[in-house]
Amino acid sequence: xDRDAILAKVxxxxxxxxxxxxxxxxxxxxxxxxxxxxxxxxxxxVTALEDEFSMTFPDEAVGTIATIGExxxxxxxxx
Numbered sequence: 211x212d213r214d215a216i217l218a219k220v221x222x223x224x225x226x227x228x229x230x231x232x233x234x235x236x237x238x239x240x241x242x243x244x245x246x247x248x249x250x251x252x253x254x255x256v257t258a259l260e261d262e263f264s265m266t267f268p269d270e271a272v273g274t275i276a277t278i279g280e281x282x283x284x285x286x287x288x289x
Contacts, residue, residue: 211289216263217282223262224278227255238279259285 211219221236228247230236242252256272259281265288267275275281 213282213286216285217278219262220259220278220281220285223258224255224281227251227258236278238277238282240278241276242278242281243276263288265289 217238224230224236224240224242224245225234228245228251230245234245242255247255252272252275256267256275260266263285265285267284267288271284275284
C-alpha cells in the first residue's frame with residue numbers, strides 16, 4: 211500500500227474512531243491531541259489502526275505519536 215493510500219485510510223479511521231464532525235479537516239499535520247483525544251481515545255485509535263492494517267505498534271511508539279503523519283510513517287515502516 212502506498213503512502214497516499216495509507217494516509218487516506220488513517221484519516222478515515224481517525225474520523226470514525228474519534229467521531230469527528232464534517233467540519234473537521236484532517237491532514238498529515240493534524241495533531242491528535244488538538245482534536246480533543248485523551249489517552250483512552252488514543253489507545254482506542256491505535257487499536258483500530260492495528261486492526262485495520264493488521265499490524266502492531268511498538269508500545270514505546272504509542273506514547274510518542276502526535277500527528278497523523280507520524281501514524282502514517284509508523285504504518286509504512288511496519289509494512
